[in-house]
Amino acid sequence: MATLEITFLQGQLEERKRRLEAAIALAPQNAGLAGLLREVDLALERMGKGSYGICEECYESVEQERLMADPLVRYCLDHLTQPQRDALQRDLDLASEVQRRLLPQAALRAGGWETSYHYAPLGPVSGDYVDLIPTDGQLFFVLGDVSGKGVAASMLMTQLHALFRSLASMSLSLGQIVKQANRVFCESALAGHYATLVCGHAKPSGEVEIHNAGHWPAIVAGRGGVLRIESTGLPLGMFLEGEFSATRLQLEPGDTLFLYTDGLSEARGTCNEYGVDRITCLVRQQATRPPAGLIAACIDDLRAFVDGSSLQDDLTLLAIRRHS
């Protein structure tokens, strides 16, 4: 493990030791506290000897994200005891339930727009993020992907969800929303975690303001043809300062905006990746269908492309269409 992480975890352990000692001074009869203090002391001892973060069963490294969440972890995921496995499963089930409840309303219609999305985590939880927030007669949309996997990524996704929910209701410009979300995310996310995303406002007039922060191209399709909205900014959480410019588009009745995560663009077929060209082509062909039909066609095509193999990543799709 890198020195920076060790220093961070050592600080975490020393802080816990101080807290435990203070709590024990107030409640000396509490055997649970004394047991925890012993574990913290043993972890600090392992740190001194250089054996910290090594699984006591197989001597391989313990997963770093688990150490960050609980610096007392002593076994890798493969070598948990049955009660530890059961406890982990309960945590994952709960995290999964929390995440499921954060999803926006299915088939939401707002401000002259109809929507449909598909959200399919690979495991119990996902770092994929999708939200639809109707505010002041317009629709705020966001779809993104937090780096990393598992519970840590899913918790960062929850944080982004809360951030955008709050900022979207504050009558800020799109640039200000993304700038503020980036600052708060930067200051609170773990180092090395960031999020690529596409977000924007869809107005009743058909005007769409959109920002792509390091994410895959958004695709707009309609009678006027197909357009890709490429990234013009860095992912959120990389740098505290950043400029976030918005692109303005005019969508006509029946035009559709399509967003997706790498579960689609990087899906592996027998000899190549699904890729943005195939997505663009599919959206062009299916552009006249309502959002739910476009999403269904996309999932069918993805299934045909992977030809029976299972998907390797979280998959999120979002289609937003101006009422015809």
Ligand SMILES: [Zn+2]
């Ligand atoms: Zn192990």
